[in-house]
Amino acid sequence: MNTDPLQDIHLSISAVERDTGLSKDTLRMWERRYGFPSPTRDNNGERAYSLTQVEKLRLIVRLLALGHRPGKVIGLPTAALEAMGSRTAAATSSTPGSGPGETEPAEIAGFLELIRSHQLAGLRQRLLHKLATEGLSRFVCATVAPLNVAVGEAWIRGQLKVFEEHLYTEQIQSVLRTAISALPSPWQPPRVLLTSLPDEPHNLGLLMVEALLAVEGATCIPLGTETPCDEIARAARAHQIDVVALSFSASFGPRQAWAGLTQLRGLLPEPTALWAGGATMAQLRKPPPGIDRVVAFTDLLWMLGQWRQTRSTEPC
Amino acid sequence: MNTDPLQDIHLSISAVERDTGLSKDTLRMWERRYGFPSPTRDNNGERAYSLTQVEKLRLIVRLLALGHRPGKVIGLPTAALEAMGSRTAAATSSTPGSGPGETEPAEIAGFLELIRSHQLAGLRQRLLHKLATEGLSRFVCATVAPLNVAVGEAWIRGQLKVFEEHLYTEQIQSVLRTAISALPSPWQPPRVLLTSLPDEPHNLGLLMVEALLAVEGATCIPLGTETPCDEIARAARAHQIDVVALSFSASFGPRQAWAGLTQLRGLLPEPTALWAGGATMAQLRKPPPGIDRVVAFTDLLWMLGQWRQTRSTEPC
DNA sequence: GGACCTAAATTGTCCAGGACAAATCATTGA
DNA sequence: TCAATGATTTGTCCTGGACAATTTAGGTCC
Numbered sequence: 001m002n003t004d005p006l007q008d009i010h011l012s013i014s015a016v017e018r019d020t021g022l023s024k025d026t027l028r029m030w031e032r033r034y035g036f037p038s039p040t041r042d043n044n045g046e047r048a049y050s051l052t053q054v055e056k057l058r059l060i061v062r063l064l065a066l067g068h069r070p071g072k073v074i075g076l077p078t079a080a081l082e083a084m085g086s087r088t089a090a091a092t093s094s095t096p097g098s099g100p101g102e103t104e105p106a107e108i109a110g111f112l113e114l115i116r117s118h119q120l121a122g123l124r125q126r127l128l129h130k131l132a133t134e135g136l137s138r139f140v141c142a143t144v145a146p147l148n149v150a151v152g153e154a155w156i157r158g159q160l161k162v163f164e165e166h167l168y169t170e171q172i173q174s175v176l177r178t179a180i181s182a183l184p185s186p187w188q189p190p191r192v193l194l195t196s197l198p199d200e201p202h203n204l205g206l207l208m209v210e211a212l213l214a215v216e217g218a219t220c221i222p223l224g225t226e227t228p229c230d231e232i233a234r235a236a237r238a239h240q241i242d243v244v245a246l247s248f249s250a251s252f253g254p255r256q257a258w259a260g261l262t263q264l265r266g267l268l269p270e271p272t273a274l275w276a277g278g279a280t281m282a283q284l285r286k287p288p289p290g291i292d293r294v295v296a297f298t299d300l301l302w303m304l305g306q307w308r309q310t311r312s313t314e315p316c
Numbered sequence: 317m318n319t320d321p322l323q324d325i326h327l328s329i330s331a332v333e334r335d336t337g338l339s340k341d342t343l344r345m346w347e348r349r350y351g352f353p354s355p356t357r358d359n360n361g362e363r364a365y366s367l368t369q370v371e372k373l374r375l376i377v378r379l380l381a382l383g384h385r386p387g388k389v390i391g392l393p394t395a396a397l398e399a400m401g402s403r404t405a406a407a408t409s410s411t412p413g414s415g416p417g418e419t420e421p422a423e424i425a426g427f428l429e430l431i432r433s434h435q436l437a438g439l440r441q442r443l444l445h446k447l448a449t450e451g452l453s454r455f456v457c458a459t460v461a462p463l464n465v466a467v468g469e470a471w472i473r474g475q476l477k478v479f480e481e482h483l484y485t486e487q488i489q490s491v492l493r494t495a496i497s498a499l500p501s502p503w504q505p506p507r508v509l510l511t512s513l514p515d516e517p518h519n520l521g522l523l524m525v526e527a528l529l530a531v532e533g534a535t536c537i538p539l540g541t542e543t544p545c546d547e548i549a550r551a552a553r554a555h556q557i558d559v560v561a562l563s564f565s566a567s568f569g570p571r572q573a574w575a576g577l578t579q580l581r582g583l584l585p586e587p588t589a590l591w592a593g594g595a596t597m598a599q600l601r602k603p604p605p606g607i608d609r610v611v612a613f614t615d616l617l618w619m620l621g622q623w624r625q626t627r628s629t630e631p632c
Numbered sequence: 633g634g635a636c637c638t639a640a641a642t643t644g645t646c647c648a649g650g651a652c653a654a655a656t657c658a659t660t661g662a
Numbered sequence: 663t664c665a666a667t668g669a670t671t672t673g674t675c676c677t678g679g680a681c682a683a684t685t686t687a688g689g690t691c692c
Contacts, residue, residue, distance in 0.1 A: 166547075169540060170540045178497040201542075223486065235477075263325070
């Protein structure tokens with residue numbers, strides 16, 4: 001008898017869709033084409049995926065995000081996939097030379113170590129200290145941004161558990177929100193609406209943008225995440241929005257992003273600017289027409305200045 | 317020519333799935349069985365839904381949440397649906413008499429009016445004022461809780477747009493998070509892990525719980541929302557957790573909640589307490605064995621006291 | 633009248649297998 | 663080296679059938 005109770009657990013196709021982000025259609029198609037995953041069937045003849053297979057699926061999803069092709073990786077044994085993951089992550093590892101004024105890699109590693117060793121209080125304390133030392137804007141650009149990248153990479157390599165990443169995200173959000181609250185009331189245009197499209201639940205990027213803009217005195221209207229396109233358009237009208245800022249994390253498909261942005265552009269009045277940022281946007285060759293892409297957080301200040309200059313010379 | 321650009325916009329079936337929460341399968345099945353929605357087809361023969369139909373679908377989803385049967389409501393004209401919504405919401409409206417010390421219904425209505433008129437600054441200011449007057453604990457129990465109910469009901473009745481509800485949620489979260497940050501460091505057990513199961517993205521309830529517990533000096537470890545069961549168990553071990561607190565909003569199915577709780581109970585060590593709260597839990601006849609149910613926010617303090625008493629007389 | 637049980641209707645999800653457009657790769661020619 | 667073209671890969675959509683789970687309706691007994 002197997003003593004591990006996890007061995008006997010099987011998931012339905014919808015549970016796997018939830019846990020991996022792969023659509024039911026895709027799961028069935030992979031099975032048809034590549035022979036993996038090959039779930040057993042339950043009493044009703046419905047697919048029952050083992051936890052091992054789900055784990056391997058997650059690994060494959062990570063590799064796809066790194067640029068591998070499905071046909072090349074599905075069907076390889078798990079060990080080979082893991083090796084491939086580490087190799088690619090190392091190769092992809094961005095910008096070995098840290099930018100000017102960016103927090104030292106060693107210090108980033110120190111933060112990672114705090115996360116991994118579950119020292120909640122220590123992590124929080126060091127974040128607050130860094131914030132106090134650098135000021136909000138530099139904290140966001142020079143510390144939080146590279147730390148996010150580091151956490152994302154560690155997660156891709158499987159060096160970070162899901163709950164550790166959750167904890168990190170919560171702490172950063174808490175620190176940023178508190179810092180934003182402490183700022184004086186906004187005193188200048190533009191009025192910026194901050195949100196993400198449905199299927200994009202990550203809030204951290206939006207919060208970082210809000211911090212940078214709020215420091216510059218812009219009026220931020222945060223809607224949280226996952227606002228349907230037509231609702232964004234309604235909100236923009238109701239709040240007399242000048243700029244709609246959207247965030248797309250790496251897990252958001254480029255095709256879907258393009259479609260959503262195009263649709264939203266059509267719903268918004270012409271003078272409203274549409275800024276799109278995040279990992280997905282950075283990967284895109286070219287943004288859809290009428291959309292301003294935010295490649296790095298430091299771009300934001302430039303775009304803000306640009307907007308103000310244009311509007312002050314062309315008053316409505 | 318129609319001047320409204322929204323008229324010409326059509327959505328794919330996946331976009332409708334995103335925006336309404338109804339699965340592709342369900343959308344096709346409704347079309348097959350009830351003749352609604354009846355999307356036109358694009359050049360590729362694929363379904364193209366008009367915004368009008370999407371709007372009606374959202375309305376139907378609201379009615380289903382109120383307990384109506386699909387067969388009875390799908391196919392009725394929009395006007396009839398709206399009337400039905402108002403009627404049912406009025407009938408379901410809970411607890412006409414406000415509890416002792418609870419914020420006046422008139423004041424709640426005032427808040428609602430601020431939300432509906434998009435006065436972000438005014439809303440925030442009044443929330444902060446109320447918080448300063450009542451203190452954090454009473455603010456959460458006597459103001460935020462009934463306000464949440466009121467907002468939920470207004471949304472069900474269609475008196476509140478999605479983006480208005482998003483804005484409200486963001487503001488409350490901001491206010492609560494700031495208040496929590498301002499509290500002194502925790503100085504007493506228990507150590508409480510706060511999170512929700514996958515498919516439960518609502519964070520507000522968790523934040524309210526965190527506020528109440530933090531005021532009492534308990535150590536809160538917030539993981540954000542949607543943590544898989546096995547990860548919750550891992551986190552509980554890593555952080556030497558005494559109590560795991562889970563939140564289930566009204567949109568979370570009772571059956572799914574029961575299954576998730578039972579599974580989690582099996583994964584957690586015996587001495588770890590498991591507290592479950594939220595609208596779904598309140599509806600449940602009986603909580604699963606080994607799980608403590610939080611019916612109202614005011615229960616929390618009692619449960620906390622109970623826990624401390626038990627543990628002080630039975631020191632490990 | 634109410635509690636309890638059974639049969640019928642309702643409803644969401646799953647399945648198979650076909651089709652196709654968009655993206656990507658490989659090849660060729662300038 | 664770069665651009666254009668054809669082949670391949672890949673995700674999503676379609677139809678129509680099946681079925682388990684839930685809810686409702688009908689009937690019986692206390």
